[in-house]
Amino acid sequence: MAAITAKETRRGERRGHGINHKSECRQYTSIEQALGDALAAYGVTGLAIYADGAVHRFDTTDKAKGNRNGWYVCPSLEVAVYGFWHTGEQHTVTTGGKADPAAAAEARLAAQRAREQRDAERRAQQVKTAEQARRWWATAGAADPSHPYLTKKRLAPHGLRQRDTMLLVPLFYDGELVNIERIYPDGAKKALFGGRAKGVAGLVGKLVDADRVLIAEGWATAAALYEAIGVPVVVARNADNLEPVARRLRQRLPDNVAITLAADDDRFTDGNPGTTKARLAALAIGAKVLMPTFCADCQRCTDFADVVLCRKERSL
Ligand SMILES: [Zn+2]
Numbered sequence: 001m002a003a004i005t006a007k008e009t010r011r012g013e014r015r016g017h018g019i020n021h022k023s024e025c026r027q028y029t030s031i032e033q034a035l036g037d038a039l040a041a042y043g044v045t046g047l048a049i050y051a052d053g054a055v056h057r058f059d060t061t062d063k064a065k066g067n068r069n070g071w072y073v074c075p076s077l078e079v080a081v082y083g084f085w086h087t088g089e090q091h092t093v094t095t096g097g098k099a100d101p102a103a104a105a106e107a108r109l110a111a112q113r114a115r116e117q118r119d120a121e122r123r124a125q126q127v128k129t130a131e132q133a134r135r136w137w138a139t140a141g142a143a144d145p146s147h148p149y150l151t152k153k154r155l156a157p158h159g160l161r162q163r164d165t166m167l168l169v170p171l172f173y174d175g176e177l178v179n180i181e182r183i184y185p186d187g188a189k190k191a192l193f194g195g196r197a198k199g200v201a202g203l204v205g206k207l208v209d210a211d212r213v214l215i216a217e218g219w220a221t222a223a224a225l226y227e228a229i230g231v232p233v234v235v236a237r238n239a240d241n242l243e244p245v246a247r248r249l250r251q252r253l254p255d256n257v258a259i260t261l262a263a264d265d266d267r268f269t270d271g272n273p274g275t276t277k278a279r280l281a282a283l284a285i286g287a288k289v290l291m292p293t294f295c296a297d298c299q300r301c302t303d304f305a306d307v308v309l310c311r312k313e314r315s316l
Pocket of ligand 1: 294295298299300301306307310311
C-alpha cells in the first residue's frame with residue numbers, strides 16, 4: 001500500500017478534495033482542530049484528539065460500534081495523518097494548509113507506524129482467540145448425534161464437540177488449534193472473533209497415512225464426502241480460503257499424496273464462486289477438481305452434502 005507522499009498530497013489539494021481544500025483556505029490554530037474538522041467530514045465527531053505522536057484508533061460510522069477501523073497519528077504539532085483500515089484510505093492534514101516535504105516524510109513514517117501497531121494488535125488478538133479456542137475445545141463434550149444440524153444433514157458428528165447448542169469445528173494452522181467454527185442449530189456458522197482465518201482449516205478424518213486428501217468448503221460437505229469416499233477431507237470454510245489452504249496443504253504433505261479440490265457448484269450464484277475458486281486453487285497446486293453430479297431434475301442442490309442428502313431423501 002502506498003504511503004502518502006508530498007506529491008500525492010499536493011495532487012489531492014489541486015483536485016480540491018473537501019479536506020485538503022478546506023485546510024488550504026484556512027489556517028488552523030492547532031492540529032487538533034485541523035484533524036477534528038477533517039474527521040467531521042466522515043461523520044466522526046466528538047473525538048478527543050491527542051497530538052502526542054502515538055497512534056490512536058476510533059470507530060467509523062459505517063461499521064458496528066467498537067470497530068476501531070479509523071486511526072490517526074500526529075507526528076508533530078503541524079501534521080496529522082489519518083485513515084481507515086477497511087477502505088485503505090489515508091490522508092494528511094496540516095495546520096498551515098500546504099504540506100512541505102518534511103511534513104510528508106513525517107506522515108509517511110507515522111502511517112507505517114500505525115500499520116505496524118495494527119498488525120501487532122491483530123497478532124495479539126489471534127493469540128488470545130487461539131487460547132479461547134483451546135479452552136472451549138478442552139471443556140466441550142462430544143457432539144450430540146441428534147443435534148438439529150446433524151439430523152437435518154443426516155451426518156454423524158465425526159469428532160465434533162458441542163458447547164450449549166453450538167457444534168464446534170476445530171480449526172487448525174500448522175497443526176495447531178487456532179480457532180473454532182461454531183455451527184448453530186439453524187445452520188449459521190461463525191468462527192470466534194479475531195482469530196486467524198487465512199489458510200486455517202478443519203478436518204474430517206485423519207491425514208496420517210492417507211494417500212489422497214480432498215479439500216472442500218464447508219464442514220457438512222467434507223463430512224458427506226468422507227462418508228461416501230472414505231478419504232480425509234480438509235474444510236476450508238469458504239471459497240476464498242480454498243487456495244491458501246490448498247497451498248499450505250501441498251507444502252505440508254509428501255509429494256505422493258494426491259490432493260483434490262471438491263468444488264461446490266454454486267450454479268445459481270453469479271460467477272459460480274465455489275467452482276471458480278476451486279479451479280483457481282487446483283491450478284495453483286496442480287490438483288484435480290471434483291464436481292458434484294446432480295440428479296437430472298434437481299433445482300436445489302449446490303454441493304456434495306446436498307447431493308447425498310437429496311439422494312437419501314429421494315430413495316425414501
Ligand atoms: Zn438435488
